[in-house]
Amino acid sequence: MSSFLFKQASFLSKSAVRSLSHISQRLRVIEGLLSQDSGIDVSKLSIEDVFPSVVMCINANAIEHRKIGQSVTMEMYRNFGFKRIEGLLEQFNQPTIKLLAKDIKELAPYAQ
Numbered sequence: 001m002s003s004f005l006f007k008q009a010s011f012l013s014k015s016a017v018r019s020l021s022h023i024s025q026r027l028r029v030i031e032g033l034l035s036q037d038s039g040i041d042v043s044k045l046s047i048e049d050v051f052p053s054v055v056m057c058i059n060a061n062a063i064e065h066r067k068i069g070q071s072v073t074m075e076m077y078r079n080f081g082f083k084r085i086e087g088l089l090e091q092f093n094q095p096t097i098k099l100l101a102k103d104i105k106e107l108a109p110y111a112q
Contacts, residue, residue: 020060023053024068031068034075042079050076051088058096070096074103082106 030050033040050072057069076085082104089097089107101111 020057020062020065024057024065027053027057027068027072031072031075034072034079036078047076047080047084048087051091054088055091058092066096070100073100077104 027050030045030047033045034042054069054072057065058073060066060069073085073088076088082089089100089104089110092100094112097107098111101107
C-alpha cells in the first residue's frame with residue numbers, strides 16, 4: 001500500500017505529485033498505519049518508497065509539513081529501528097538531525 005500511495009499514477013494530476021499539501025496528507029496515512037494502535041502488520045510495508053516524500057516534507061518551509069515528516073520518521077524508527085531508516089536520516093539537514101537526536105539515540109554522534 002505504501003508504494004501505491006506515492007506512485008505518480010495514484011495522483012489525480014501531475015502537479016499534485018510535487019505538492020507538499022498532497023504529499024503530507026499521504027504521509028498522514030502512513031503515520032496512521034505505523035501507529036501502535038492500527039492493528040496493521042507493519043513488517044509488510046515498504047517504507048523505502050516513503051523516504052523521498054519524508055525528505056520533501058522535512059525540508060519544507062511550512063512547519064506543519066516538517067512536523068508530519070518528523071512524526072513519520074519517528075514512527076518508522078519505532079517500528080523498524082535505526083538501521084532500516086539510516087539512509088533516510090542521512091538526507092536530513094543539521095537542525096532536523098539535532099531535533100530528532102533527542103528521541104533517536106543513535107543520531108547523537110551526527111548532531112554536532
